[in-house]
Amino acid sequence: MIELEGLTKHYGEKLAVNNLTxxxxxxxxxxxxxxxGAGKSTTMRMMLGLDNPSAGDVRIDGKHYxxxxxxxxxxxxxxxxxxxxxxxxxxxxxxCLAQSNGIPRxxxxxxxxxxxxxxxxxxxxxxFSLGMGQRLGIAGALLGDPRILMFDEPVNGLDPEGIxxxxxxxxxxxxxxxxxxxxxxxxxxxxxxxxxxxxIGQGHLLADTSMSDFIQQNSRSYVRLRxxxxxxxxxxxxxxxxxxxxxxxxxxEVDSGSPEQLGDLAAxxxxxxxxxxxxxxxxxxxxxxxTAESVEYHAHTDEPGVPxxxxxxxxxxxxxWGEGWDRTRxxxx
Amino acid sequence: xxxxxxLRSEWTKIRSVASTVWTLGxxxxxxxxxxxxxxxxxxxxxxxxxxxxxLSFDPTFISFAGMSLGQLAMIVxxxxxxxxxxxxxxxxxxxxxxxxRGTFLFGKVAVATVLxxxxxxxxxxxxxxxxxxxxxxxxxxxxxxxVLRAVIGGGLYMTLIAMFSMGVASMLRSPMLALGILMPFFxxxxxxxxxxxxxxxxxxxxxxxxxxxxxxxxxxxDDDTPYGPWGGLGIMVIWVILAxxxxxxxxxxxxx
Numbered sequence: 007m008i009e010l011e012g013l014t015k016h017y018g019e020k021l022a023v024n025n026l027t028x029x030x031x032x033x034x035x036x037x038x039x040x041x042x043g044a045g046k047s048t049t050m051r052m053m054l055g056l057d058n059p060s061a062g063d064v065r066i067d068g069k070h071y072x073x074x075x076x077x078x079x080x081x082x083x084x085x086x087x088x089x090x091x092x093x094x095x096x097x098x099x100x101x102c103l104a105q106s107n108g109i110p111r112x113x114x115x116x117x118x119x120x121x122x123x124x125x126x127x128x129x130x131x132x133x134f135s136l137g138m139g140q141r142l143g144i145a146g147a148l149l150g151d152p153r154i155l156m157f158d159e160p161v162n163g164l165d166p167e168g169i170x171x172x173x174x175x176x177x178x179x180x181x182x183x184x185x186x187x188x189x190x191x192x193x194x195x196x197x198x199x200x201x202x203x204x205x206i207g208q209g210h211l212l213a214d215t216s217m218s219d220f221i222q223q224n225s226r227s228y229v230r231l232r233x234x235x236x237x238x239x240x241x242x243x244x245x246x247x248x249x250x251x252x253x254x255x256x257x258x259e260v261d262s263g264s265p266e267q268l269g270d271l272a273a274x275x276x277x278x279x280x281x282x283x284x285x286x287x288x289x290x291x292x293x294x295x296x297t298a299e300s301v302e303y304h305a306h307t308d309e310p311g312v313p314x315x316x317x318x319x320x321x322x323x324x325x326x327w328g329e330g331w332d333r334t335r336x337x338x339x
Numbered sequence: 340x341x342x343x344x345x346l347r348s349e350w351t352k353i354r355s356v357a358s359t360v361w362t363l364g365x366x367x368x369x370x371x372x373x374x375x376x377x378x379x380x381x382x383x384x385x386x387x388x389x390x391x392x393x394l395s396f397d398p399t400f401i402s403f404a405g406m407s408l409g410q411l412a413m414i415v416x417x418x419x420x421x422x423x424x425x426x427x428x429x430x431x432x433x434x435x436x437x438x439x440r441g442t443f444l445f446g447k448v449a450v451a452t453v454l455x456x457x458x459x460x461x462x463x464x465x466x467x468x469x470x471x472x473x474x475x476x477x478x479x480x481x482x483x484x485x486v487l488r489a490v491i492g493g494g495l496y497m498t499l500i501a502m503f504s505m506g507v508a509s510m511l512r513s514p515m516l517a518l519g520i521l522m523p524f525f526x527x528x529x530x531x532x533x534x535x536x537x538x539x540x541x542x543x544x545x546x547x548x549x550x551x552x553x554x555x556x557x558x559x560x561d562d563d564t565p566y567g568p569w570g571g572l573g574i575m576v577i578w579v580i581l582a583x584x585x586x587x588x589x590x591x592x593x594x595x
Contacts, residue, residue, distance in 0.1 A: 055438045056431055057594040072438040075341070083435055089428040091356060098355035106348035106436045146432065 007032055007185060008053060008081075008154060012062035015048050015209075022048045024209040025062065030187045032153070035180045037200030037217075038189040041297050045209040046189040047085070050158050054083055066154065076107040081154040082147030087139040092132025096123055096142050099131060103146055117145040137168040144175070154185040161195055173199050193293035207297040224292035229265050231258040232281035233272070242275050243268075257281070345437055345446035353420065353450055362416035363454070366497065367462040370409030371469060377404040378470040385477055397557035398479040399489045402470020406493065406554075407526075409462065410500045410547070413455065414521045417504025420451045421586075422514035434595045444587055448505050455501040460494030467493070485556045485568075492553030492568065499575050500525075503546055506582025510589050550575030 008030040015023040023045040030036045040046050051057040053064050055071035066074060066081055074080050090099050100114045118124050121141040126134070131142060140160065147155055157176070161169045176199050180186045190196055196203065196217075203220045205213040213220055233239045236256060243250045243260070248268075253259045260268060265284050272279050353359050381401050388396070424430040437443040467490045471478040479486050508517040525547050532542030542548055543564060552564065552571030566574065 051431070051594070054431075054435045056434055058592070074438070076344075077438060078436055085431055085435075086428055089430075089432045091352075091423055091427045091429045093356045093358070094352070095355065098351060102348045102351040102355070103432065103436050105351055106344050106433075108344050 007067055008187065009065045009068075010049075010053070010062070011064075013049065013052060013059050013064060014061040015045070015052060015057065016060045022209050023052070023059075023206075026206065026209075026211050027062075028204050028211060028214045030154075030185055030204075031202070032185040033180060033183050034201040035176050035186045035188060035199050036202045036204060037196035038187060038204050038206070039193060039196055039293065040189075040191065040206040040212075042191055043208075044191075044206045044297075046191075046206065047158055048209075049206070050083070050085060050156060050187075050189060053156065054081070054085070056085075076109075076150065078103065078107040078109065078150035078152065080150070080152050081156060082150060082152040083156040083158075084140070084143040084147045084160055085156075085158045087136065087143045090131050090139075090142065090146075093130055095128050095130055096134075096145075097127040099142065100145060100149060104149055107150055109150055113149060113151070117148045120148060121145040136163045137165060140164060140168065140172075144172070152184075155179055155187070157186075157188040159189055159191070161190070161192075169195075193289040197289040205293070205296055207299070212296050221286065221289060221292055224296050226261070226291075227284065227286045229260045229263060229268055230281060230283050230285050231260065231268065231272075231279060232256055233258075233277055233279050235277050238275070239272065239277050242271060242277065246271060259285075341439070342442060342446065345442050346450055348437075349447045349450040352447075353454060356423065358419045358423070359416070359454070362412050362419060363458045366409045366412035366416065367458055367465075369412055370403075370405040370462050370497075371466045373405030373408050374402045374466040374470045375405075375473055378402050378473045382474050382477060391560060395557060395559045396477065397555060398471060398474050398477055399467065399486050399556040400554055401474070402467050403463070403489075403493050403554045405466060406497065406551070410497065411522055411526060413459070413497050413501045414504045414525060415518065416455065417451065417501035418508040418514055418517045418521065420447065421505050421508035422512060422517055425512040426514050431595050440590050441587060444509060444583075444590055448502065448583060451505060452498060452502055456494060456498040459497030459501075460491065462497065463490050463493030479556065483556070488568065489554045489556050492572065495572060496550045496553060496575070499550055499572075499579050500547065502579045503575075503582050506579060506584075506586040509586030510582070544574060546575045546578035549578075 010026050010028055013023055013026040014021075026049060038046055038049070048057060052059050053066070053071070064071070071077060071081075094102075096118065097114060100117065101111065103109075104111065104114050115124075118127050121144055123138065123141055123145065126138065131139065134142065140163075144157070144160070147157070155176075157172075160172050160176075164172065176186050176188060180201070188199065200217055202216055203213060204211070205220075213224070215223070230253070231239065231250075236258070239258065240250060243258075248260055248263055251259045251261075265282050269279070269282050272282075378398075378401055381396075381398075385393070385396065424433055433443060434440065437446075467481070471480075481487055481490065504517070504521055507521060508514070511517045511520070529542065529545045529547050532538040532545065533548045534542075549566065549571040552566065553568045555568065564571075
């Protein structure tokens with residue numbers, strides 16, 4: 007278990023991390039999410055005692071990092087894949103880490119095997135690809151067989167096979183009852199691995215919830231309708247006092263109302279439906295809404311805001327598209 | 340015991356990078372080769388010397404002349420041992436494994452120092468014996484008064500140069516910056532300050548000028564240095580302690 011209390015970090019005038027309080031619990035994968043520059047890496051460095059907090063406290067199983075005897079046996083971290091001497095072989099890199107924490111040599115051989123680097127164990131790390139470097143970093147994190155694991159952007163720059171491997175590794179580690187804390191700036195990545203979410207933006211805590219609660223609270227859910235008798239369906243919905251939006255391509259979207267209610271209504275009026283489906287906006291959309299105000303570096307595009315990815319880009323000048331965007335924004339605000 | 344673990348780990352680190360071998364190797368080769376060369380030149384020059392110079396003739400010290408160049412390789416060794424951690428990003432991995440920064444730094448310095456001493460002492464003895472061999476009739480014997488002290492002192496001098504560089508490197512972190520300051524300082528500036536009469540009085544308190552006194556057996560005639568061989572080495576030790584102390588203080592309070 008990792009507990010943060012009022013964790014704050016200033017760099018001169020700039021506030022990198024502001025008063026973060028949350029707990030990382032065992033047995034689950036906790037995703038640590040935020041746009042670039044949100045303070046994720048700074049927070050993780052403070053957790054490991056590498057950076058000194060300006061205020062506040064981090065405790066690992068109730069202790070400060072520096073108080074841990076042989077810390078690699080408590081907590082294993084992958085901060086930066088290139089945080090190693092390139093001239094040293096993979097085996098020696100792990101060996102010097104193992105020796106500093108009284109971990110036997112046999113364990114070095116074991117973790118090399120776990121991450122699949124045994125064939126290149128005697129090769130210098132500078133010849134490694136990004137993916138191999140990442141694997142070596144992960145081997146270092148696993149070395150002490152720790153109860154807590156921490157990964158900073160582990161899938162960055164990896165090929166699909168590597169990404170898949172890391173996802174499964176994290177899940178199996180959490181499945182063994184370990185605490186897994188993983189940062190990312192990609193919501194889609196978190197959706198596949200994390201059970202719990204901590205979201206920060208510009209150093210502030212924005213959310214600390216389970217993945218499903220997060221989606222519910224932060225995303226828009228609606229029902230999509232398609233009917234060959236669209237005009238009549240619109241009238242019926244208006245009469246029933248249901249607000250409806252024409253989303254283009256002959257689809258209608260209803261924010262309030264369940265699919266059951268809408269289906270019954272259509273049946274009562276003998277209307278044919280080609281589609282009646284509950285929709286949930288993707289996590290990416292929820293994340294964008296949440297961090298919209300706290301993104302440090304905005305890229306300016308001609309598009310106003312972010313189009314919800316659940317919909318295909320509609321043809322230009324399509325009615326209702328702008329409307330839909332507006333509504334999304336209002337809900338998010 | 341945590342300290343033993345750190346020492347073992349640092350030994351693995353230092354023996355598993357190529358720079359250790361080539362910096363220490365270069366330090367030994369340069370010191371010995373240049374020492375022999377200058378010993379040969381001095382022997383040939385002896386007959387042309389005046390009486391005064393002959394009285395000051397110090398065969399032991401001459402055989403150590405190569406240290407002016409060899410110490411530069413020792414400086415590179417000391418700097419790289421520490422600053423490699425920073426330039427590669429390894430420092431974050433290292434400090435996550437050993438959060439006691441004092442134990443980490445002094446464990447590293449201890450291992451590197453022992454290694455530098457072994458190489459330095461061997462270099463010093465080889466430079467002495469080869470140097471004396473080519474000096475022929477003008478040679479000194481290892482049993483002569485002060486000679487053994489000077490030869491062991493040569494090893495100590497090289498060790499302390501490496502330690503001083505480790506301290507400076509842990510203050511500056513960047514290998515380029517540390518080398519950019521130390522190399523010209525020990526190769527040029529210190530020599531200039533020590534030879535220009537106006538700055539001589541200050542110059543001889545610099546680490547290398549003071550420390551190299553230990554390798555002198557024959558005191559020059561008009562020498563007015565206010566310290567002896569061990570006093571000089573003591574001054575160098577103070578420099579080393581200061582450099583390592585400030586290196587430690589900065590490491591302790593800085594973000595990694």
